[in-house]
Amino acid sequence: MTIPVEHNWDLHLSVKSDRRWFGFNSFAITGIAAAFDFILLIAASAAGHLFYERIVFGGLADPSLYVGIGLLVATIFVLAMFGVHAYRPGEMLSFRRQLVLISALLPAVLLFLLAVVLFLKLDTTVSRGAIITTSVLSMGGLIALRLFWHHHLHRAVARAAFPTRRVLLICPGTMPTEPVVQRAALSGLSVKYTMRIAEADLALASTSDAYEKHGIAEVDEVLVAWSDFANLRALEECLITLRQFCVPVSVMFGGIVGDVVEGFAQTVGERRVFQTHRPPLDVYERGLKRAFDIVFSIAALVVMFPICAVVAVVIKLDSAGPIFFVQSRKGYSGRAFRILKFRSMSVMEDSTDVRQATRNDPRVTRVGSFIRSTSLDELPQFWNVLRGDMSVVGPRPHALVHDDLYGALIAQYASRRHVKPGLTGWAQINGCRGETPTVDRMADRVRHDLWYINNWSLWLDLKIVFLTMVCMVDRSNVY
Template identity: 40%
Template sequence: MDASSITNLERTRDYAAGSARQSIVSYRSVELIAILVDALVVLLACAVWSVLSAGSGRQAVLLTLSITPMVCALFIPAAKLASLYHPSAFLVENSWTYNVAPLWLGTMVLLGIGFSMLQPSEFLTKAGVAFTLVGLVGLLAHRACWRLLARRAATSGSSPGRRAMLIHQGSSSPSMGAAPDLRRYGIRIEQRLNIGSVEDSESLVRQRIELAVGIAQNSDVDEVLIDVDVREWQRLKPHMACLRQLPIPVSLIARDWLAEFVRQPAHMLGSSILVEVQCPPLKLWERVVKRMMDLTVATIGLVLCSPLLAVIALMIKLESRGPVLFRQTRIGFNGKAFKIYKLRTMTVLEDGPDIRQATSDDARITTLGRWLRRTSIDELPQLFNVLKGDMSIVGPRPHAVSHDSQFGQLIADYAFRRRMKPGITGWAQVSGCRGATPEVEMMTRRVQLDMLYIESWSIWLDISIIARTAVAVIRGENAY
């Protein structure tokens, strides 16, 4: 064993002893304590429900003791599977806000279904509502307390955290740039061991890794982190096998290009592993939900608007010569062309390589057409495009082929809009980007909003955009 390694060992032992004296709560006990506190929260919620349902006394106590195990059996294992009791999960606010609430409400739905079979409408009372609210508030408050405790402990330097040993390669560890993130999620690097450079002999590397095993066995570390060049992994793998003596997790820190791959979903295909480097914007069930909403809204819209469309069709024929419907080639999902339907509002029917966008004082727009465009009624036939599957109610607005080609050459991310079906309305339209786009900057802003919509899609976002579209139509902003 070389002198530098011995010095390293002495320093790490002293540091580990000092850190152990600072610890208030054992890292390994955090999960158990959290489960017990959740069980107490459930017990409190069940007691509130029992008192409101059966009053005070023996009956309420028996009801509480019988319901609590049932609720705990539904909620706690599900939360465990969702990793909501992992200590680092308490430090991520989104994790316990967006995961705990749906999980608890889902538990209440299952419980409500079960009670409805035994005693109809028994659960849908003020007692059931109080039960749900008390449990939800208690679960969120419990996690907020953990987060507050962790922040204060980190500030005072007494955080128990997850004690880790870092095995790295070279004179400095590139992963130490991520040290703030490690501390943020409850990981403290208490020991560091340099296994040397790539030029070192195999025996020296083996000796240093055996030293790491000795350090870990003589300290109270909870985990070993390995930060080495992944291209050297095949050479180091036989020596790293020494770490199997340790009954603690051993993790490889993924950086740079490797980090991009391990973040992606993967699955086995025979002896090979397929890594998904790009996924569709919507999962299968999301596409089904969006399509069902499209069909529902389009069908209801056409039924309600059919008398209005019949009257307007007659008015268009009486005002000027030409067809009632205007059809134009647009570029849609995955770059495929389709014919979009609109009520004719102009005296021309442009559909070719040279199309001039309409302006506010455009002489080509008819008198009736000006009113149709201002109220957006001319867009109603696009509900047929939705039924055909060419369009969606909400999505990036499609553009004529000539404009699509022009903007595709000027804006780098323009083609990414085609990853989702075009819509009658969209996030860009309700955010002020409605109407003509004579300047590239205006179209760039629209593309940015379309990309934000695609990346942030949810059914609630679609409903919100539909509601905001109704407001924008009433105001008549940028409509001509």
Template identity: 40%
Template sequence: MAFIDAALVMVSGIGCAAGYHIATAGTLGKADVYAAASVLVAINFVLLTVVQHGYRLKNITNLPRTFRLTLTTWTGLFGALLAIAFTMKVSEEFSRGTTISFYLVGLIVLLAWKMTAARWTAHALRTGAFANGRAIMIAEFGLASSSNAVDDLGQHGYRLVRVMEIPPRDLASPLLLSQLAPRFEELIAFAREQRIEHVFLLMNWSRQHAIDSILDALKILPIPVHLVPDPNAARFLRYPLVSTGNTFTAELRRAPLSWKERALKRMLDLVGASLALFVFAPVMLVTAMLIKLSSKGPVFFRQTRHGFGGRAFKIFKFRTMRVLEDGPTIRQAQKNDPRVTPIGKWLRKTSIDELPQLFNVLKGDMSLVGPRPHAAAHNDEYEQIIGNYAFRHHVKPGITGWAQVNGYRGETRTLDLMQKRVEYDLWYINNWSVRLDLQILARTLIVAFGRPSGTAY
């Protein structure tokens, strides 16, 4: 990867210099100067990527991280080298056209190569192409077949040549070493003969005596021993690991967004809502006229919803029904609901009825992206029967959300559907980022306008 990165950078630099000078002056120009500069850029780019662990397998396959790393490293490197060239008064040696084209072409070529490398590496990992590290596993009986650990190890460079399973009753015995001494002796001999490089332990982490005993039995082998998370621990270790002093904790539930994150999200909301109002103003005006002409009643429908911290606010929507329910009992819209007006049915299918919520975003009651706010009556009901439901109020509610772009939009006929929607909402809260918000907004346009939901009645 490093060699190809360097080669692509040098080819891009020399190629841009030669192409630009031939196109503008009809000559190659200072080819030796540009070749030397390209080598310098290539060496520094590779070194900076190495320092940031950009060539590790797990980072190569993490395409978003790879793109960010490449963009920031490439841009920062160019900025630093240009500053040095200016300080040393050698910047006049390089034409602006060549420098700009080198930056753009080099970046595009590197990103295209990183995308190709990520896909190829991910495929190679899935097929076990990098499984060259010979390893053995000592596992509690039944865990090796039910855990994903064996497949995971095979996909990340380890080749399990043997699995030794131990029954739970033996692991619980205080005489584990004496009872299984022949098996451990045979395993040690096998490890020496086969030049084993790693040992993995897969058992319940509560079996401290068994783990200590196995470590004692294997102390003669000069190879690392790894403790694989058991199914219970693995469930929690999927959460972000946070440094808390001298130890690490799994952040099972993140705190509400920090003031910097809230400011960033608010900026996105203000810019996005203002732009959306400008774009959709004609649509909203025509919609208001159609509602007024097709049925009696107001253009807008206002209903009590709960927002950040559970605070109540009035949500704005285009009226799509003949009723204006906002009390302790509210019935969800269903298929062929007689309360829905003819124009209202189309508005709900296309989500145009949600556009007035842009005013809620500008007021600060809502965000462009977040958990969808439910009617107050439904909110109170679900808080009683779904354990983590109230956690949805740790962020502002949104016009669209992670649950909606994953198919959980419209009527929730069963409790299971609502629980699934809440599950997606909680995932969004725990994994929030500006990139995720932009991704959800892009997918919303496809879901709402490209292929309207079959459950939005």
């Protein structure tokens, strides 16, 4: 994306010229998207009933009952989508996330509807065939709407038609601005002018004429994006000078300061403080998470037992050695436990010399290659979950030697142990799955793990479990 600056700004891309079309207003998009979903679900319910009656019985019946059912389904679905902020423009741009939410929420709403029908003994009144037809039409319609939004919103962002507020971006001289411009566009901001303040250029930062030359009179807002913490004096002068102008000013930090201000904010005296490390889960949260772990693990072991039996037999036939692989790992608060896996290698490494698996690793057996790429080797860890060593969702545990290595290289690495390790986690569904050949890759995994710890909820665990099943289709980074 080309960074919009004063000398290359094209008038026909200005926000003013596109404000006449309400469809790209960020608030309007939220309401319109929700309204479209609401109307579509009601229409799909009525159409599903009429279509089913016409095909099966050759006639047309009164659709009023199914209009009422559609009204109930549409209300619950739209409220659920609002609850996960799915109608925000930035969320609407992600087709994959929308598809996942629709695939999770719509079946849940329909199952709730069927439960109500059975509980109230209305199964003789409500046709299950019409419900199935309605489900297919609803799913297809919602996906079609998401394709429409995905296509048109991306075009709107590319044309600068989506934002609603013009912005003067102020940043250090060497800071790359394209990521900031892209994030601003998704938040309803159009970067019209860019002003760079070079290192130690206090004269520029404290001169009001410089801001006027960079178009401060023509913008609705000033956004200061700062990452040069060795040059805080220039930032201070900049903020002091901006007080002369009647325009709102926002500051966005990067680096360690950005991580701090993203924490939970509270007041101590007259000062705002930010919580950078969430305390361990309280008694209620631990009980809720433990109950979910037990119920899910028992269900998984019962359902997956035939698969486990087949895997065990095939491992024994494929290569010499035990069926299970046991290795020491660190769990909650650094306590050691023995993790259980199906053996996928010809070695049983559990010492100070443990190497991660790499592509075409000769240690991996023929069966091991398949069960590793499909994560079937992790199934015995449901036993670790039942024992209380692990959780279904949490930071993935690493070998002890890797814990010691990365603990010395990554400052926040030990914070991963504020919760129990998990079979899957937020990092794994965000692309941090498999080998970590560099410290940066491990640091990215740690960053995702800490976000999970600081934002835990039962809904988040359910979401991660569902997305894990979706992500398991991609086996490119696991070997």
